[in-house]
Amino acid sequence: MVPVIVWPLAGPSDINHLLPRTRIICTKGPGADIWIFTPDMSSLSELLRKYNQPAPRYTSYPPVPDWETATFTDGVWKNALVQFRNSEEGNAPAQVYIHLPYCESLCTFCACNKRITKNHELEDPYITAVLKEWDMYSNLYGGPIPISEIHLGGGTPTFFSEESLSRLINGILAHAVKTPDFEMGIEVHPGTTTIQMVRHLHTLGFSRISMGIQDFSPFILEKINRTQSFKQTLELVNEARKCGYHSINFDLVYGLPFQKISHIEYTVSKVIQLNPDRIAFYGYAHVPWKSKGQRHFTEADLPEPVARWALFEKGKEMLAMAGYLSIGMDHFAKPGDALSDAFQDGTLHRNFMGYTEQNARLLIGLGASAIGETPDAYAQNEPVIEDYLARIEAGEFPIFKGHLLSETDKIWKQHIMELMCHQKTDMDLNDPNWLTALKRVAEMRDEGLISLKNMTLHITYLGLPFMRTICYMLDYRHWESSPETSAFSAAV
Ligand code: SF4
The missing domain is CATH 3.80.30.20 (tm_1862 like domain)
Structure with missing residues (x-):
């Protein structure tokens, strides 16, 4: 398997929570700020099979088919x-x-x-x-x-x-x-x-x-x-x-x-x-x-x-x-x-x-x-x-x-855009939508695709291929109304 190479904003000591268990190996890359992450391919294959479902690209929230x-x-x-x-x-x-x-x-x-x-x-x-x-x-x-x-x-x-x-x-x-x-x-x-x-x-x-x-x-x-x-x-x-x-x-x-x-x-x-x-x-x-x-x-x-x-x-x-x-x-x-x-x-x-x-x-x-x-x-x-x-x-x-956009749409637009742009967003556990969303992503957390740290949800390096799917799991409108998913292409 080819290595995943990323340029983290901080060195490995600050990003341990983004490197789930033994599924990713981190070594120093060719440049000062480059780290190489090699995923365990058998885990990734299994995850790709499980999570490669249709999902929006989230260039807007809500996505165009929901308008x-x-x-x-x-x-x-x-x-x-x-x-x-x-x-x-x-x-x-x-x-x-x-x-x-x-x-x-x-x-x-x-x-x-x-x-x-x-x-x-x-x-x-x-x-x-x-x-x-x-x-x-x-x-x-x-x-x-x-x-x-x-x-x-x-x-x-x-x-x-x-x-x-x-x-x-x-x-x-x-x-x-x-x-x-x-x-x-x-x-x-x-x-x-x-x-x-x-x-x-x-x-x-x-x-x-x-x-x-x-x-x-x-x-x-x-x-x-x-x-x-x-x-x-x-x-x-x-x-x-x-x-x-x-x-x-x-x-x-x-x-x-x-x-x-x-x-x-x-x-x-x-x-x-x-x-x-x-x-x-x-x-x-x-x-x-x-x-x-x-x-x-x-x-x-x-x-x-x-x-x-x-x-x-x-x-x-x-x-x-x-x-x-x-x-x-x-x-x-x-x-x-x-x-x-x-x-x-x-x-x-x-x-x-x-x-x-x-x-x-x-x-x-x-x-x-x-x-x-x-x-x-x-x-x-x-x-x-x-x-x-x-x-x-x-x-x-x-x-x-x-x-x-309703006020709730604006809040979740912000969360989805934060995740798409910065791979993290701050949670608000007083918001009932967060409580139900966290139940939906519990399995992803166990699988090491996301990490929850200091009230912030992070997408891990193993979770990067699944960014669209993670956003989809948090998309409160989708889970409230179950719109037609076939309008979207495969997420990964
Ligand atoms: S048909 Fe070809 S040239 Fe036209 S928009 Fe599509 S990719 Fe571009």
């Missing part, structure tokens, strides 16, 4: 925005996420909200709708909105031409006030993004670029119908560095159909060669009932849970050896990167874009399926592009579903 469609109208969202605007935090800057849903070809593993097309005449009406939606927000605000970040995701944002992206960004900024630390990021497909586009985006003000790598192995790329080469990625990375982008992120995926340790070794060795600042290393989410492209694969094509976890451990080991710090559940960053600093300072946050160092109190989502968030509410736009365009045309906020 309401019938009762959460555009009027409810507008009220939540007005309430935020009138609150003490009302001048806090917003993060803006813009969903650009088109792609030219289908990657069969993909579970994103996207539309496959080669028709670029769709660009103009879509950008017009997004700008109209932004106008609706600035009208509600009564003027330009303070913003700290714009992030373009998709789909493939670079499906859109340089002119379309310029129109979009200039249109947004015309009704915004940028904070001094304002920055813009974009997700790109290295197989279809040109050098010229990288330059253009930098001229527009983008300083963060996130490249969808998934896997560099030609065999896996062919299996998931994705065309891109190492050479193309190398050229884009070199150009991004030359232009002055200050953050380069790679998205990788483990657990893909047919993926083996050799593919991970090949991919991660190439990644290390390119030296990105951050890496998101996601587990493949097999949800064929939602993503038709995944019906190309059967369960038999997927690595079974123990082999799947070994893929992640191999990648994690290689990244740690190369000097990357493991952050939260599935992110890695170089020491000195803002995400590493936030993890080490205990100020890391999590939202729909994954782990982030920014704690924006307001997230505005623009475009089909985009999600917005205030401290009191979540809202998601219409996911079907035609429905989104029609609602905008009618002058309505195109809200499809959402949720108003």
